[in-house]
Amino acid sequence: MTNRPLLSVDGVTVDFDGFKALNSFSFILNSGETRVVIGPNGAGKSTLCDTIIGRVRPAEGHIYFEDVEITKMAEQDIVRQGICRKFQAPGVLPELTVSQNLELAAQRQYQWWKSLRQGVSAETRTIVEDMLERIELTHRKNEPAGLLSHGEKQWLEIGMVISTGAKLLLLDEPTAGMGPAETRRTAELIKSLGDSQTVLVIDHDMSFVEQLNASVTVMHQGKFLFQGDIEAVRQDENVAAVYLGKSA
Numbered sequence: 044m045t046n047r048p049l050l051s052v053d054g055v056t057v058d059f060d061g062f063k064a065l066n067s068f069s070f071i072l073n074s075g076e077t078r079v080v081i082g083p084n085g086a087g088k089s090t091l092c093d094t095i096i097g098r099v100r101p102a103e104g105h106i107y108f109e110d111v112e113i114t115k116m117a118e119q120d121i122v123r124q125g126i127c128r129k130f131q132a133p134g135v136l137p138e139l140t141v142s143q144n145l146e147l148a149a150q151r152q153y154q155w156w157k158s159l160r161q162g163v164s165a166e167t168r169t170i171v172e173d174m175l176e177r178i179e180l181t182h183r184k185n186e187p188a189g190l191l192s193h194g195e196k197q198w199l200e201i202g203m204v205i206s207t208g209a210k211l212l213l214l215d216e217p218t219a220g221m222g223p224a225e226t227r228r229t230a231e232l233i234k235s236l237g238d239s240q241t242v243l244v245i246d247h248d249m250s251f252v253e254q255l256n257a258s259v260t261v262m263h264q265g266k267f268l269f270q271g272d273i274e275a276v277r278q279d280e281n282v283a284a285v286y287l288g289k290s291a
């Protein structure tokens with residue numbers, strides 16, 4: 044981790060007809076860091092992601108990515124800056140093979156028919172082979188992605204997002220619908236990225252958050268509540284009051 048801010052969210056307020064889903068929310072994400080954002084239902088986690096990627100516009104505040112203000116940038120321009128969000132449902136192309144899905148991502152070529160016609164460069168092939176190993180799908184690389192299990196599709200899509208060269212990866216509940224073994228494997232995969240990749244994860248599953256062993260930001264009612272490691276989060280009385288349903 045470089046301790047250089049990659050993403051700065053500065054006093055952001057999102058107003059839905061008078062309801063503040065984000066209320067002067069600020070936080071900084073350093074380059075190479077993995078951060079988990081937790082908070083009770085309605086805390087504003089998804090709104091935070093939507094605002095970072097330009098889907099929701101803040102009424103107040105500023106968002107900077109590598110010192111460039113992205114607050115009012117169009118969604119596709121924010122993607123071009125290097126922010127990529129992976130949604131809960133896997134977004135792989137089921138008819139194409141696992142390798143072909145990764146090739147498309149690595150070539151940033153979403154008109155897949157063009158990509159298949161033009162062939163794949165040696166450089167792309169290397170990126171794809173490396174990624175197949177990382178996501179442990181080398182043995183299934185020639186199978187249609189539609190035949191993968193739910194967990195394998197999620198790992199493939201995480202691999203695809205990384206292969207696009209995204210500098211910031213936003214993962215919205217990546218373990219939704221997974222059993223304990225797949226959840227563990229997902230945590231291992233994210234941890235294996237180390238400080239080569241900056242990752243922002245939103246998740247409810249505390250055992251997954253624990254396995255990630257990352258810094259945690261707690262939100263409540265659209266506001267920043269607490270930040271620290273999982274042990275500090277567990278011991279904070281304000282967090283216990285709002286998140287774990289205990290009184291402070």
Ligand SMILES: Nc1ncnc2c1ncn2[C@@H]1O[C@H](COP(=O)(O)OP(=O)(O)OP(=O)(O)O)[C@@H](O)[C@H]1O
Pocket residue numbers: 059062063064082083084085086087088089090091
């Ligand atoms: N488009 C919208 N219009 C009006 N209110 C909205 C809209 N989107 C979200 N909200 C409200 O904003 C609040 C924050 O929602 P958000 O989905 O960001 O919370 P969350 O922390 O992601 O919750 P969950 O864990 O349940 O997904 C909620 O009260 C929600 O009902």
